[in-house]
Amino acid sequence: MAYSKHEDGLSRRDFLRGSALLGAGLTTAAALAACAPAPAGGGAGDGGAQSAVDITWDKEADVVVVGFGGAGGAAAVEAAKAGAKVIVLELTAEGGGSTAINGGFVMLGGTALQEELGVEDSTEEFGKYLAAAAGGTGNPDAWKFMADGAPALYDWCLEVGMTFDKTLDEGKVGGGRPGLGLAYSGNERAREYAAIAKPAPRGHIVSPEGTGAGFFRPLKAKSEELGVELLYETTGQHLVLDDTGRVVGVTASDASGKTLNIKALRGVCLTAGGFGMNPEMMAAHFVYDVTPAYPTAAASENGIGIQMGLEIGADTFGMSRHALGSALYGPQGSELLKGVLVGPNGRRLIAEDEYYAFVGRAICAAKNGFIIADETINAAILSMGPKEPLATAASIEELAAAIGVPPTVLASTIAVYNEGAATGEDPEFGKHAEFLVPLATAPFYAYYNGPEGMYYHTCGGLKINLDAQVLDLAGDPIPGLYAGGRNSNIAYGYYVGSGSSMLDVFTFGRIAGQRAAAATPVA
């Protein structure tokens, strides 16, 4: 708990009590988190605070969901299935959020689809991969929790009406593909992670779209079928608390700019996505010294859901953690992977065939990247389609000079790489033999692969527990408030692979809806 290192052992709720003694005219910060009036008999002046008028509610539901993407859809469906009256507020005219525009993967292990396709996997190996790939700043318990729930989550996806083709591709696949059902979508086969967890294709690709649209379409249909009230072009603005500090509603702004006060009898679910489209929040939290160009986030990812929580003293987790991808690699990247990726100093950055979010992170850390190819590899690259090299030269040294990389360094980098490639080994990074081809035939080519080519999305958000309850600065759940998806962060660390975000989006979106629907209604 954030307070544990303080003299102060009091929790947020202690303050709600304590603050009453201060009366309504002046109050401590913690009391602000509830605006607590004095209790009966609390003193002459306190009586006033008790005679509070009610806010004028324009609408009322058991559960109010803020943001209608993958997490909001999962929350709405689960709350409605539990019998709750649900209202969803969505900024856009149709909903979908970043889920509807993503690569179509949900990363799962130990599923019926894997079994049908003869893939050996288990929730244990899946959980080990996730915890390792998230790195030292991730939350292994949360990843284990998600991995353990993966088989049931797959079944839920089918129940909701999502479909997955019974086809498997074990090649490197960086994004969804219509007709493909299961593929590798992370860094499972990279030397470092294969040593920790048995690799398996875990990227479950939704059909027929082969993009995230296939996740949202059935979620939206199921929400409508269950009678969820969907308010489009309406955005959540602020949370409303009662005098005990419980979240009891939200204020929203509708298409006409009119403010709506919406009461939530049982709970509010914040599922409004990340903050990739909020430049001020990015400037405050982005950690690399470069600017990736392409957010893989919906335009609606403006951080409002995170701000709504921050306003009432919610804590955050990992706001500086992002998914960063090299756009040059990816679905059709396999021939490019035979090139050698070097940084500004002429040394390699990573095994070129690692999952491209790991590649992207390495490029951002190095501030720049170049892919070096020889004539043979370049012919293969061009066979995939036209591509303009940054420079061409008769020798590696001349190529290095042309792109501003130290020639003797690049020459030694390629020499060591070629020596290994000739024997099918990459001692430096463990790149797989299928992509190891010596760069031997002049002329040589350099392709630019700098940070401007990166895409990104945010992983940080409001700190939640395994019950999707939003935690305050003292580590206590804020009554009546739940969150899921990129509006929250319980697990990242590094981004672990395509479909990992949908894993946590569905897992905690569902739990948020379930817990909110099951909460005791406000008086």
Added chain:
Amino acid sequence: MAYSKHEDGLSRRDFLRGSALLGAGLTTAAALAACAPAPAGGGAGDGGAQSAVDITWDKEADVVVVGFGGAGGAAAVEAAKAGAKVIVLELTAEGGGSTAINGGFVMLGGTALQEELGVEDSTEEFGKYLAAAAGGTGNPDAWKFMADGAPALYDWCLEVGMTFDKTLDEGKVGGGRPGLGLAYSGNERAREYAAIAKPAPRGHIVSPEGTGAGFFRPLKAKSEELGVELLYETTGQHLVLDDTGRVVGVTASDASGKTLNIKALRGVCLTAGGFGMNPEMMAAHFVYDVTPAYPTAAASENGIGIQMGLEIGADTFGMSRHALGSALYGPQGSELLKGVLVGPNGRRLIAEDEYYAFVGRAICAAKNGFIIADETINAAILSMGPKEPLATAASIEELAAAIGVPPTVLASTIAVYNEGAATGEDPEFGKHAEFLVPLATAPFYAYYNGPEGMYYHTCGGLKINLDAQVLDLAGDPIPGLYAGGRNSNIAYGYYVGSGSSMLDVFTFGRIAGQRAAAATPVA
């Protein structure tokens, strides 16, 4: 402004107005930031909220300063000099914070001391270095502001009673040294930064201690001389706001655990340091996949000052940005600098003679580091004192195998390094000739230089403007609240050099005290 991407154009203050319409019993999050009661005539139930009792104040001052280190001392001195009655709350029995235990540098440019010692420098070149070294996530305007104020800040240091010896050492110096007045304390001479700004020694070392104790001793004496009331073993707990949302005091806990309510007529200055000693905050915000072992922060850096601001909806900046140093380098590191620092893959990480916070960052990013030496360099290293190598071997390849680094890679790294060193050049990173010695004489040695050897301190904190006003989530100043030092962050980015923290600690600590003392008192 954080809200600028929202439908919602309202500021925090707008809500203080708007919220009144909601009455006191239920309130929006933004209203919580003020706990605003209804205005007269606001409705039947509102009258009560207006009849608020006052908090019982135990003490009162114009300015209340939370935390008595460098920033708190600067704030207290400036506020008292302006004629304000000042109360300082300090967790420890003597004060000092991280300032009193630091390396004794304040980084300044264009000062009288530089001129007296014949050093050519200007605020322009200083500002260019600071902005470049802070990197793409830093705030160049804030660094320029601090650089422009540096000559006057040096004069203020003398006024307060700090002294600086009139001696210059242009060698690499990683920490203060009694008797030394001016030295290089950052990365000014590294290839990348020397190309941007003219290098100059800017680390002004306080005497006679040659450590930060020399900063705090006179600040404490001056505070006492000016009649500042110093409450030791008393820690700030929460901010107190009035019904307009202005900060009007703090609650504190004294040595006996008794709560004190202290009224601040003009303002509160949060100067309680960073959060390096708060494991939960570190886990939420630290960004590297390793754990540095040694906080260069006082035990009192528990994050309470940052939490006090967060509780009332203050924004933060760069919470993920830290100073990271390699403890293996530093004051007596010069012979070690002749070694070659490589990562787990056998490639160099950085020019070994760069400022050790830059070296430390490179090691943390690579997750591990080893210093490779030959017999000649090792003899020089041992001449500095006993040191246990991790491994010794007759060849580079055998040494590599012994430490788990790919032998062919390390061999090529050393070969390229030696080739350059023989001609006094380091094409890869631009290490200076004085440290470039070929590794040619067997046996060879490897010294461990991994993250466990790192020290760190936090750079992130409450977001402030150039007037040291704490900003809320909408980007508006929170009335009555100021912050400085590591309790705040306006400029980092990367850590830029020893003494840069004291530059911003003194600059914004002073401004916080000045602005608070000049504020209109509460009714």
